[in-house]
Amino acid sequence: MIEVVGFTKRYGEFTAVDDLSFSIGKGETFGFIGPNGAGKSTTIRFLATLLRPTTGEGRVAGHSVTGDPMAVRRVIGFMPDDFGVYDGMKVWEFLDFFAVAYEIPRTARKKIIGEVLELLDLAHKRDDYVNGLSKGMKQRLCLAKTLVHDPPVLILDEPASGLDPRARLEMKALLNELRRMGKTILVSSHILSELADFCTSIGVIERGRLLAAGSIRDIQKQLRAHRVLKVQLLDGEAGRAAEILRDDPSIRLVETFDHTVTAEFEGVDEDMARLLERLIGAGLPVHSFAEEPLSLEEVFMMITKGIVS
Template identity: 75%
Template sequence: MIEVRNFTKRYGDFVAVDDLSFTIGEGEIFGFIGPNGAGKSTTIRFLATLLRPSSGEGYIAGHSVVDDPMAVRKLIGFMPDDFGVYDGMKVWEFLDFFAVAYKIPRGSRKKIIAEVLELLDLTHKRDDYVNGLSKGMKQRLCLAKTLVHDPPVLILDEPASGLDPRARAEMKALLSELRSMGKTILVSSHILPELADFVTSIGIIERGKLLAAGSVQEIQRTLRSHRRLQIRVTDPDLAQAEAILRADSKVRDITSYDHTLTAEVDGGDTEMARLLQHLVGSGVGVQSFSEVEMTLDEVFMTVTKGIVN
């Protein structure tokens, strides 16, 4: 649904984004991660047809961002990182304004606005003035206006920026609900906990270059050759389990805490199965045996160098 091919943006001698390429499949939530100044907003503005590239191309559902921007605008809902509201305008009037801009027929607008207000839990704010809304409600309203024309693709730049913890949790729930409705979502952030538990894939950008893209698990496998196992055993068997692991040539860096052993293991699923079989076959009471995935924070810290433009 979203494809970026060799996108580059220069401002004189300064290269804001350098030869960026990635794809996002239909129905994915793609987390676009990087520090401030990494090139996230530049890339997003390009995909939203608001910025022409120095070179490269982008496609939304097969339509060229460069050559067919009007078709692209019908397919996307764009939520910028900073937006204003109009003084003296009520919530429903704000949404009606954007519905008119998207050329939604007069006879359909009232029903569509009511549905969007219900989806975003804003029905009770319908007649409130937009400049009197809280930060969280304004964020909801901005997301609501991106949905009035029912776009299949959402491009959201820091949608939870400045929100309190409850509002951030509610925003994540909304995005998950939109994905369940079939939307493809690109969401950027420099705050990793906002993305960790609901994105389906990520792209990590630093100094205008894409350093990694894919699922967290796929990226993890490219970053380290070993697997991290966490094995919980019954108390009497802890010493025996540790001795078995230390004697195994594929196991390294064992730590023990509260009846749980954590071990770094070279190899794939076959090695994991062999170790489990060995422990059980030796009479060790194994209560749990699982792989510990790298967190999004660990992936980010491993891939990036902490350099900004």
């Protein structure tokens, strides 16, 4: 649904984005992550047809970003990291303004605006003035206007920026719902732990260059040669559990801390099931037994170098 091929953007001698290429399949939620100044917003503005490339091309739902920008605009919902409104505009008027821009017939607009307000839990704010809304409500409204023409592709630039914890959780729930509706979503964010909860794939960018792209699990495998197994036990039995794990050929290194045992694991899923069976068979009180994946923060820190253009 989204394809970027060799996208480069230069401003004089400065290269903001350098030969960027990636693709996003239908129904995916792609987390676009990188430090400030990495080139995320530049790439997003290019895909939203707001910025012409120095070189390269992009396609959204089969339409060329440079060759047919109007077709691209019809199939995307773009949420910028900041947006403004006219003074004295009510919530429903704000959405109606965009519905008119997308050439939605007058007879259909009222129904569509009502449905979008319900989806975003803004129906009770229908007649409120936009300037009087809280930051969280304004973010919801901006997301609502991206959905008014029911686009199959959403491009969201820092949708949770500046929100308090409750508003961030509500925004995450909304994005999860949009994913379940089958939308293809590209979302940039600095809140990496929340991206990990709903993204199916990620791209890591630094100094305008793409360092890694793919499913979170595949990138984790590339960064860490072994899997890590974490076992939590009751009643101080970590030592005996560690002895059982050390005797298994699929285990490399075992460490214990309090009631927890962590081990480097080189087997397959069937070996993991066998290990759990051995621990339970030995009468150990296993509280939890699971693979410990790299967090998105760890992935980010391992890939990037902390250099800002």
